[in-house]
Amino acid sequence: MTRSTFSSRPPAIGLIALFTCVGLASLAASQELRVGVQSHVRALDVQAETSNAGAQFLHNIYDTLLEIDTTAQQLKFKPGLAVSWQRVAGDTLEIKLRPNVKFHDGSVMTADDVAFSLNRVFKIALPAFRSSNGRFFYNFDRAEAVDASTVRVVAKKPDPLMEILLAARNAGVTSKAHVEHVGFDQSGLAPIGTGPYRVASFKPNQEVILERFDDFWGEKAPLQRIRYVRIPEMAPRITALVNGDVDFIVQIPPDQEHLLRNRPNIKLVGTAWPMFHVYVLNMSVPPLDNPKIRRALNLAIDRDALVKALWDGKAVVPKSHQFPGTASEIPGVNLIRFDPAEAQKLLREAGYSGAPITLNFQQHYYTYGNLAAQAVADMWKDVGINVKLQVIEGFGQDPKTLMTRDWSNPLYYPDLLGAFDTHWTKSSWVSRDKFFLPELAPEWEKLYSVIRFSLDPNERRAAHKRLLEVGETELVPWVLLYQPYESFAMNDRVTWSIPHNVRPYVLSFRAGEISVRK
Structure with a gap:
């Protein structure tokens, strides 16, 4: 890797005007x-x-039935649009609604509005809801308006995460009458929440x-x-x-x-x-269909150098797909390392012949995403990989045309699956578009089912530890760069x-x- 890799990072931004300002104006x-x-x-x-x-x-615009206390150190629910909720079965949550809640247009929220909002994402009423469904709601079957003040939410099978998923902002409530009157596209431009x-x-x-x-x-x-x-x-x-x-x-x-x-x-x-900057590797496209090549791409990256050069040492180098210091961390799972010699060995074993690997990235969406891509490309070249850099514009591009794609994996909620279930499920875009092929590791699905649906914390943690190992050393669908x-x-x-x-x-x-x- 050449030192010129990082030369385009704004040194002091050269903001002469910034330092000659008279001073900071007051708040408007x-x-x-x-x-x-x-x-x-x-x-x-x-x-x-x-x-x-x-x-x-x-x-700031929408409310959920259950709200999360954003000032508490540990996960704590508080009433939102629901004043109370209880499990009436392992797969069913009965919710009592707050009375006289008004939408931004002055109309009163009803149980029908709640059921409408949830069902359109539970049932994927439009393609636009696929991403949200795949991240959070794939195990939800339906929401029923029982009476004017009661909604019943039913899962496809008993689900230990029902409450936390209904507190996700994508479970927010909008006005059924407004959406049906103006249509989906217009309602997204002139939204109404509570x-x-x-x-x-x-x-x-x-x-x-x-x-x-x-x-x-x-x-x-x-x-x-x-x-x-x-x-x-x-x-x-x-x-x-x-x-x-x-x-x-x-x-x-x-x-x-x-x-x-x-x-x-x-x-x-x-x-x-608590988020990784990630490259997703398209497991369906040669030469990335070979797990040894995907593993070599990971081993060739000096993440400590990236963190030092781009983030002044303040970003966090991952050891596995989990976040240090969080309640869900399993200590001692060290699966990610820098080993260029091992990367070259794997490339030889894979019979890599120099076929180009395209690193697709967005220029400005992720902080220093452009500089990281340049640096990673240099590191890959150092072990003999033929790399092409290609800028993509946003997430609207057909992912099936891409060999790789930049992404992030945030921790959406404090649980073992808080950054996993929202990204690496069968219903996520990575599976739908055949980037991620978990069926290539038969153990994966069984482990995942235990973590997702077991009510035994120890059983979940043991399965999760093994899942991390399978993901990082056998399937290898990702490159985790750092926590920015x-x-x-x-x-x-x-x-x-x-x-x-x-x-x-x-x-x-x-x-x-x-x-x-x-």
Whole structure:
């Protein structure tokens, strides 16, 4: 790997204008927050939008039946649109609804709205719901409106994760009448939820403005208005914050923190995300249909070098597909290493003849995704792999045409399967599009069934440990790069903490989650 690999990383961004600013302008108003985001979305449908970008918005617009306490250190449920819930059978949850909840258009939420919202994703009423169904709801059969205040949710078979999955934001509730009146496409552009903020305006992939919903059923939103504007490049995002054009920005990597750390009136809040940046390997396409070649691709990557060069040592190098320090971690599972000699040996054993391997990646979606791709390509070349780099535009491209694809695997909820079941199931896109072929390891399905449906914690953990081994050494459908470290930067009048027990990139601006000092 050549040192020039990382030469295009913005050194100090060269922001002369940034350092010659008169100073940080004050917040536009104590009740308005202007947020500069790296990525935006094309629509705001609560069941269809599953991206990291969408997580920035949905939490504030929609409610779920069960809510997760984002300030608690451990997983804790609290009433949302449901005031109570109970298991009436292993596969059935009976839910009592909160009365007199209003949608953003002033209409009252009913049991029919809840059943409609859940059933369209449970039953995949439209192709747009496949991703959400595959990640969370593939074992849910139906939601029934029992009476005006009761909904019964029925799984296909007894499910230990029913409650936590119904607290996922993609189980949020929207208005049946609104969706049926304007149609699915338009309802995603002019969404109606029950959350503390309503959508005042939406320009796809550019800007969304939320306003406080005064008829919200719970504690009123602390902000009158939130304006999210897309600023994809890092340098302009930082400049916008320093100039006072925005009050809050996202996805600042460690090497850029020094530009803001000692600036007056600015503070940083950072974390190593419980999330992997990933390359998915297409197991159906030669030469990646050979597991020895897939394993060689993993062994050839010096992840410590990537973390040091790109993330100033603050990102976390994975040892397996789990996150250190989380309640679900199984200690001592060390499966990922840097071993270029072993990689070359496996390539020889596989009879690799120099067929090109294309590394497909998005230029700006993942922080430093472009630089990581260049560095990984150099590392692969160092062991004799013929690599081609190819930029793809977003996730709309037909995955069947790709040899690899960049992706992320966030921890969606604190469980053994919190980052696994949402990505590596039979109903996920990786299986549907034949990137991932778990049937090639017969042990996989049996192990997965135990982890997913057993009620015995020890049995689940033992099966999960073995599943990690099978995934990393036999199937090898992925390349796990690192857990990225990123910071949020904000005006120091803003008090906000990274929320707990929800997926990365959630921007939580509800009551008790943010305040702005006057």
